[in-house]
Amino acid sequence: MLTVLLVDDDPEFTDVACTIIEFLGHEVLTAANLAEARDWLNKETFDHVLLDFMLPDGSGAHLFDELDALPKRPRVTLITGHPSVKGIIKGLCGPNIDYLVKPIQREEIEAVLSGKKEQKKDKSGPKIKRHFGHLIGESTPMKELYKLIERVSRTSANVMLLGESGVGKEVVAAAIHAASDVEGPYIATNCGAFSKELIGSELFGHEKGAFTGAVGRKAGVFEQSENGTLFLDEITEMPIDMQPNLLRVLENKVVIRVGGTKTIPVSCRVVSATNRSMEEIAESKVLREDIYFRLAVFPITIPPLRDRKEDIPLLAMYFIEELNKENGTQFEWDQTQLDTLKAYDWPGNVRELRHFVHRAAIMSDPDTSDLELPKTIESPFAKKQSTTPALQAGRTIEDVEKELIYATLEKVNGNKTLAAEMLGISTKTLYNRLHAYGDLNKEE
Amino acid sequence: MTESELTLLSKHVHDARKPLNRISMQAELVKMALNGDVPTERAVEALDKIIASTKACSDSLTTMMTELSDSQPE
Numbered sequence A: 001m002l003t004v005l006l007v008d009d010d011p012e013f014t015d016v017a018c019t020i021i022e023f024l025g026h027e028v029l030t031a032a033n034l035a036e037a038r039d040w041l042n043k044e045t046f047d048h049v050l051l052d053f054m055l056p057d058g059s060g061a062h063l064f065d066e067l068d069a070l071p072k073r074p075r076v077t078l079i080t081g082h083p084s085v086k087g088i089i090k091g092l093c094g095p096n097i098d099y100l101v102k103p104i105q106r107e108e109i110e111a112v113l114s115g116k117k118e119q120k121k122d123k124s125g126p127k128i129k130r131h132f133g134h135l136i137g138e139s140t141p142m143k144e145l146y147k148l149i150e151r152v153s154r155t156s157a158n159v160m161l162l163g164e165s166g167v168g169k170e171v172v173a174a175a176i177h178a179a180s181d182v183e184g185p186y187i188a189t190n191c192g193a194f195s196k197e198l199i200g201s202e203l204f205g206h207e208k209g210a211f212t213g214a215v216g217r218k219a220g221v222f223e224q225s226e227n228g229t230l231f232l233d234e235i236t237e238m239p240i241d242m243q244p245n246l247l248r249v250l251e252n253k254v255v256i257r258v259g260g261t262k263t264i265p266v267s268c269r270v271v272s273a274t275n276r277s278m279e280e281i282a283e284s285k286v287l288r289e290d291i292y293f294r295l296a297v298f299p300i301t302i303p304p305l306r307d308r309k310e311d312i313p314l315l316a317m318y319f320i321e322e323l324n325k326e327n328g329t330q331f332e333w334d335q336t337q338l339d340t341l342k343a344y345d346w347p348g349n350v351r352e353l354r355h356f357v358h359r360a361a362i363m364s365d366p367d368t369s370d371l372e373l374p375k376t377i378e379s380p381f382a383k384k385q386s387t388t389p390a391l392q393a394g395r396t397i398e399d400v401e402k403e404l405i406y407a408t409l410e411k412v413n414g415n416k417t418l419a420a421e422m423l424g425i426s427t428k429t430l431y432n433r434l435h436a437y438g439d440l441n442k443e444e
Numbered sequence B: 001m002t003e004s005e006l007t008l009l010s011k012h013v014h015d016a017r018k019p020l021n022r023i024s025m026q027a028e029l030v031k032m033a034l035n036g037d038v039p040t041e042r043a044v045e046a047l048d049k050i051i052a053s054t055k056a057c058s059d060s061l062t063t064m065m066t067e068l069s070d071s072q073p074e
Ligand SMILES: Nc1ncnc2c1ncn2[C@@H]1O[C@H](COP(=O)(O)OP(=O)(O)OP(=O)(O)O)[C@@H](O)[C@H]1O
Pocket: A134, A135, A136, A137, A163, A164, A165, A166, A167, A168, A169, A170, A171, A172, A274, A275, A350, A351, A354, A424, A425, A426, A429
């Protein structure tokens, strides 16, 4: 039960409003002007003040200082008779105040008193904030990340993004571009997805007739991202003998098309990404040291999802909202489900969570709002971790990864798309790995 | 419309809103009475007040028209 003070100069209005408020189980006292209201505030403690904006002896806003000075500040909802006053009130009292616009309905009174008004508002609007237009998460590690993005966006430094598969490297790259406020476009390419022959042309472009098949001339991605951002995904998958060419471009800040002679200035920020750790990069020699230092002027490691579990419910809610919008469904999580999701380690990170939410939505009855979760969150990663002795000390990560990939492929009868999904990696990454194991034909 | 006419108009609109707000509150009360949340007599009272408010609202609209046409130059 709340103790409510209703301040309004229309006795007929207060009379009915009191009946409603009392019916809702609260105690209510009334005042017809500022003087009476001040009187009550001296004598009683209130949980909530419903305050008319226009009173005979002045505006309700005059009470604000007095309300602030009280030992226990009541919540305040302003009542106004005119919608246009809403904007003025907002400017005057800040966004943290509720208001009711007359004519008022019973449900509205009920909502402000129970504090549900905000929730209702949120449902229709975008409740989950997307930082830099892309990133979801309010955990401390994510907030740290936002700080880094903000800092680096004010410079033109090249950024290397490190982090496990599915942590959101691609999204962070787009966020950096959005934060940078540059004129040029955001261009993304995957360094692991091209053959040795084609990667040069992809990066630097080619002139007509530069090689067999080069029918027209083509601008490379460096050229395309003029005054913008170039995202080089899976940089560590770039063929090692192509790397000197890349180094030259990064050092001289000019690019020459394959088969050409003209130098073209390079004016983009390069954001690169890899799911290998810094130690791995250092040890495995997949990336030349000089290139690493050119690309990782500002290295950013994106933490795995298990290190920022507070973000799991938020992401799960966001993904289900997206699916609801797409499919016209009304699915909602209940708290225990969110707790279950939070307890899981998500070795495939945000991508695995996203796919899991998608599967849950597919499995659930679209005519209800209940989501059905599979009994266990099945992931080949988790299984490996818990049951088989694959993780003996001394085995290399490459070995374990390879075994895992084959085990998964076996389970899904060689369906690579499905396997990639289960593994929580992109199909491209899976193809790259299989290539590296020498297990794919050229045409695949 | 001149500024003084606008002031006059907004004063009357304000006056006309008051009975409208009352009507909506009283209507809520009628709903509650139909639900058995408050005694039936309250509904009868409320409906009487609604009728009174509609008259008040209509009156203030009439006053507004009169005053506005009075303020027009001949
Ligand atoms: N913070 C985030 N907010 C919203 N969506 C996210 C976030 N992080 C990741 N995602 C989503 O998760 C999925 C995987 O993210 P992304 O492709 O960026 O991962 P990645 O780190 O590039 O993985 P890989 O190394 O396998 O390429 C995408 O669908 C992306 O939209």
